[in-house]
Amino acid sequence: QVQLVQSGAEVKKPGASVKVSCKASGYTFTSYGISWVRQAPGQGLEWMGWISAYNGNTNYAQKLQGRVTMTTDTSTSTAYMELRSLRSDDTAVYYCARGQWELLYFDYWGQGTLVTVSS
Amino acid sequence: DIVMTQSPDSLAVSLGERATINCKSSQSVLYSSNNKNYLAWYQQKPGQPPKLLIYWASTRESGVPDRFSGSGSGTDFTLTISSLQAEDVAVYYCQQYYSTPPKCSFGQGTKLEIK
Numbered sequence: 001q002v003q004l005v006q007s008g009a010e011v012k013k014p015g016a017s018v019k020v021s022c023k024a025s026g027y028t029f030t031s032y033g034i035s036w037v038r039q040a041p042g043q044g045l046e047w048m049g050w051i052s053a054y055n056g057n058t059n060y061a062q063k064l065q066g067r068v069t070m071t072t073d074t075s076t077s078t079a080y081m082e083l084r085s086l087r088s089d090d091t092a093v094y095y096c097a098r099g100q101w102e103l104l105y106f107d108y109w110g111q112g113t114l115v116t117v118s119s
Numbered sequence: 120d121i122v123m124t125q126s127p128d129s130l131a132v133s134l135g136e137r138a139t140i141n142c143k144s145s146q147s148v149l150y151s152s153n154n155k156n157y158l159a160w161y162q163q164k165p166g167q168p169p170k171l172l173i174y175w176a177s178t179r180e181s182g183v184p185d186r187f188s189g190s191g192s193g194t195d196f197t198l199t200i201s202s203l204q205a206e207d208v209a210v211y212y213c214q215q216y217y218s219t220p221p222k223c224s225f226g227q228g229t230k231l232e233i234k
Binding site (some may be wrong): 033035037044045046047050057059061062095097099102103104105106107109110111112 | 120159161163168169170171174180212214216218219220221222223224225226227228
């Protein structure tokens with residue numbers, strides 16, 4: 001069965017970086033893309049960006065350009081999202097989600113990773 | 120960027136009654152070359168990731184009960200729950216995925232409760 005398993009919760013100080021992983025199983029990793037979506041406490045869903053697991057192409061949300069990097073390791077079927085220069089308003093649950101090729105509707109989601117940014 | 124606006128923000132419906140959630144996009148998400156609307160609906164319960172209900176505006180995801188249906192085209196869309204069940208209490212989001220290079224955006228969410 002398809003699974004996306006994310007790394008555990010993180011607590012970071014303002015200005016630091018965080019790298020969240022998303023390990024995929026149960027499907028051909030390179031046939032799909034991975035998007036990252038975050039949700040601040042009590043708020044809605046915010047798309048952060050997309051990476052093709054096939055060729056590594058990326059597209060990031062404009063507001064995060066320069067602070068976010070998404071990568072994949074096809075040998076381990078794992079996607080990564082690194083966010084730098086963390087601020088308090090980056091506190092959120094971060095989800096990875098699978099979409100077919102370049103279609104960004106998401107049929108499987110990771111369980112979420114809480115990132116808390118606090119001094 | 121395409122902005123998605125849902126209405127209402129919250130909704131209370133009696134068990135067994137119909138629930139209707141609306142979603143409007145700031146520009147058309149209908150791709151003329153394939154006549155598909157790039158619009159999806161999700162359900163999110165507390166402490167859980169979102170669950171895909173509907174894609175291509177009206178295609179039900181496998182395993183989703185048939186009381187959930189999606190309709191609309193262009194800029195105006197509707198999610199209908201024909202007979203509300205207790206387990207349908209959740210926040211519902213619409214999402215457009217009409218963009219190249221790939222990007223998407225979500226509505227602000229509609230909280231559905233039991234009256």
